[in-house]
Amino acid sequence: MQASLTVNGSVHSVDVPDDMPLLWVLRDMVGLTGTKYGCGIGMCGACTVHLDGQPVRSCLLPVGSVGTRAITTIEGVGQTPVGARVQKAWLDIEVVQCGYCQSGQIMSASALLAQNPAPNDDDIDAAMAGNICRCGTYCRIRAAIKNAAAGRE
């Protein structure tokens, strides 16, 4: 299938099978490796991207179902005010350890804050429980989301 994908504001033409997950189209065809493979079954969140601003697990999303929706990846989310605030909040309190899960964490957190500028703990739990971190950075992820929400430096 010939597809035209809008990724981070740029159009990419790819020739890929309909059922190829968007994760692998992004990584191997478009060459954007910031979105990660962690499990392939939608259980870990490392592959999270935005489709028209909504968080999706790209390892389970067939590229044929994307259509004309705008794809945002970790490479582009910093161009949005919310994404930039989240990235800054992540760096301010040094959330990151190995970093492999953090693309997905940031994408989920950005989607949360774009939709809910003042999330409470339950909101954070619900939005972020799909993102696994084996290094255990959860305490700092929660704090960074709250800092980003409150506009705290």
Added chain:
Amino acid sequence: MTRAAGGPTGASRRGFLKVGAAAAGGLLLGFRWGAADAAARQFAPNAFIRIDRAGKVTLVMPNQEMGQGIYTAHSQLLAEELDVPLARVVTEAAPPDDELYGGPRKRQGTGGSSSIRAGFFPALRQAGADARALLVLAAASQWNVDPASCRTADGRVFHDPSARSADYGELADRAALFPPPKTPAPLKSPKDFKLIGKSVHRLDTPAKVNGSAVYGIDVMPGAVRVAVPIASPVVGGTALSVDDSRAKAVPGVRQIVVLDDLVAVVADHSWAAMKGAAALDIVWNEGPNAAIGSAELWRDLRRDSAKQGVNAKSEGTPDSALADGDLLEAAYEMPFLAHAPMEPLNCTVHVSGGGCEIWTGTQVQTKARAEAAKVLGVAPEQVTLHNYMLGGAFGRRLDVDMVNTAVRIAREVDGPVKVMWTREEDMRHDVYRPACRNIMRATLKDGRIHGWSHKVAAGSVSARMSGKPLKDGLDKGSVEGATEMSYDIPHQRIDYVQVEPRALRLGWWRGVGPNNTIFAIECFVDELAKKAGRDPVDFRLKMLGNEPRLANALKLVAAKSNWGDPLGSRRGRGVAIQNVFGSFLATVAEVEVDEAGEVRVHRFVSAVDCGTVVNPNGVVAQMEGGLIFGMTAALFGDITVAGGRVQQGNFNDYRALRINEAPRVDIHLVASSEAPGGIGEPPTTAAPPSIANAIAAATGIRLRRMPVDRDVLAGRKPA
């Protein structure tokens, strides 16, 4: 004005030059270029530092960044003494070289909580100081002044009397001509530290929040074939027959590689390779391990743990002491565990021209290179290894089986190939944390522990990795933590029984031997405290007369955790202490157990004395993360086997802790100028015993096995 001593000398007196394989990156090893090589000349006074004419400072990292913050901490040590701001520094992974990058042990590798404490703290500072001294000499010789009249700050040399200064970049060419200092340059006094001891921002994290950080799995996207290996599901099995017709029909699949123990699908891109691998029909000759299941493994371990084993330590007269007083006996068991780093194993290899090039993330650079060389039957120098930051390891990437497999596949493929494990293949072919059984016996006399016996029955990771039998049957790694208890117990014996599991390979898992021994010790000490009618903290303090740093950590954590304050019903606090890897930790877990047997850890409080700290925020981060890593194991971790096959394969059946389950973590660092201790592993070990002790306090139920058994806690099963 004194001419600077030791001015530049001619090329003929230079030592010979060794250039690293990546010429464009130009790592100069140990010696400097002569004047004849002016164009390529760089200031590279030692294996750790390069400064170019533009002033860029490259710091070569001997150990590998896997989230523990070592690229930053090591850079702090180098940059402090070199006197450059961290903003000017770029880091580069060291190539394989035991001599240059192996630390005092001359064995290159990242693990064992050793990156700071095992000699790099002084060595890297010295490297920075020596480099700075040469830059000063260069400036002084250029200005015809006494080097002692110069000072440095922020990457510049200053001669205040003549108001001259020069950036290190301007001096690099000249400095490159100086011989190494004959005596080590003096180090800064700690009171002058700008970086060491400060929570400076990490160097690697900006790239990790915007998707630009490259892990091994990310190399050459779309430009390299991908191979997905499917290994025999049973250890020791072989591929009997392979029907690859459906696999070959997947668009993009190029080649099927059939080896004895695995079949790999090689395709143009990852998805085709994964789809092709899933479409393989393989008949395995499973071999004898197919008869093994968890029941057999535990039966063997329990049966063999009754053997006498070998004595690892004996103090006083333990056997008679164990017949003198109030006896308590208990056995504690720990399960097999997987590593499950977020980045599944991967290794890109290009076999060509009598050698190969490798791109991967490994904790052991020289071992990885040696393994590749061994597979190909070439000298290690024929192998070029590019090391990448690791997407988690926890000890998994101390093994080089992935290099072995990748090279075996790659030599059947034309051109470079990225061998990429699926999550299932990664988890099912792990090198597991050994299952252990601890047999504990102790006598109480006058409220104190009088006689003590701890027998550890477990397989040996060292024996498996070295391929050599244990010397005198003793695996020191398995009894680590038990043979050097901080408690003042006059009569003690520690014994070890080697029990090798069939059907599973064993590996180093974060925390290693102490994971198991400290669990058994700290739970048993709690049971003894209860038997003696004593508070668990007081009971321990009375036995820590020989270990004031640990006693202080325990007192601190008791205070900070409000030990002794009442908690609601079904809630309890548990304490666990340890002296491992040169650090002293005391941890309190606060848990709640509901009527369904679900355990919720509300809070961890830890007091940590790890001696001199390079980056306090980094230490706190390791404490937080390690506690959560250990907590995950305590609540869920259990690798089981049926028909020789590991039954867990992904996060749907090997559960990971998630943010909604994460506790509050409060860490208190003890200020200390003692030698640095390690911190990557100890917090993992702290979680299971503190949780088990808290559960006992909350419910009165003593769990002697991990992971926690909800049926027991809910009363559906006896303990």
